Amino acid sequence: MSSERDNRPGLGVNPPPDAPPDLPPDLRYAAYARERLAAMSPPADAEAFTLAYHLLQLASLLVTDLETRIHRPRGLTLPGFRLLFKLWLLGPTQPVRLAEISAMSRSAVTNAVNTLERGGLAERRPVPEDGRAVVVALTAEGEAAVRAAFAEQTRREQEWFACLGQAERERLTALLSRILRDRPADL
Amino acid sequence: MSSERDNRPGLGVNPPPDAPPDLPPDLRYAAYARERLAAMSPPADAEAFTLAYHLLQLASLLVTDLETRIHRPRGLTLPGFRLLFKLWLLGPTQPVRLAEISAMSRSAVTNAVNTLERGGLAERRPVPEDGRAVVVALTAEGEAAVRAAFAEQTRREQEWFACLGQAERERLTALLSRILRDRPADL
């Protein structure tokens, strides 16, 4: 599977000869992988790989960047902030609803709410009509935190997307939107 | 911040009146949030929010889907598979290189390789020229596993992206690519 050159340890990625030489390591790898997949017999679907790889890589970089640069310094995490933000817009909400709209499991919500509650940013309240249920609500401190973090996160997102023009950003959003709307049903 | 209606527990998301009524809960929330942000004073950047939200949501759904549907049933994880796949293309590689191209920390690579090694899918080998270094290499079993899982993952990715035409997929890849290439330098 591997050419002889690949076996030298510490070599890093061999970029295809036509790739720009100053690409970051992850994109050099992606270009190399694309070429290797196309050269297989039978050829693999290099397009599907590239699309999925770029999508996941971008999301991962963006998540890590927002988390380390914005939220951790404020004593938050990105999942914690996202929950806080939903509570800000929606008001007191049951964990099961938060799980639905966040594509998280109920237990993940439980954990995240525990962390927020420890930090004094959110609180649980019983629901009189349903003995099983609980609603999670923002505290005053939580609302202040979400306002400040939201402003910073928006600024950082704008930096990430500044390389695209307005029309391109809209096209990108529309394409992502279509995939989300037409997502495979058996999820 | 919240209208009176939002305070009814267990209500779920109030979609904007013009949103299609059969949207999944996460997209109903996105449409509602977009409207609320635009209505703030001063108005928040609803475009940046929507783009970032759709990007992260799609990535998260895709990751969860691939993980639960393809890799977990095979005794793998998605990060484990991605490492195996890189080793398949690159041959024996140092953890530090894997961390670079994967946007992971070195300790995350250590953990993932530990799991792969426990499963007999990869192994560590010392590097004679450098007493600190190690290379991670696929075992025969690991190569068989990555071949099989790759075929399945490609099929599933094709299902996810089937709602777009060839030209749309290429436009999407190109847009994601641009953001990755022009990513903020101070990462």
Place this chain on the structure above:
DNA sequence: GAGAACTTGTTACAGCCGTAACAATATTCA
């Protein structure tokens, strides 16, 4: 050559994630 500075891989820790199992409560339907 010797010491400083750096690199590499690992460990400990805390947070996040899903699955599975569970108790408590609601709902359904016979």
Place this chain on the structure above:
DNA sequence: TGAATATTGTTACGGCTGTAACAAGTTCTC
């Protein structure tokens, strides 16, 4: 009404993730 079924939130568990600290080895610099 009473029993079967479903829903809700929580816990235990294992895996992934980053940060920080660390030992061991390498490279740089004088």
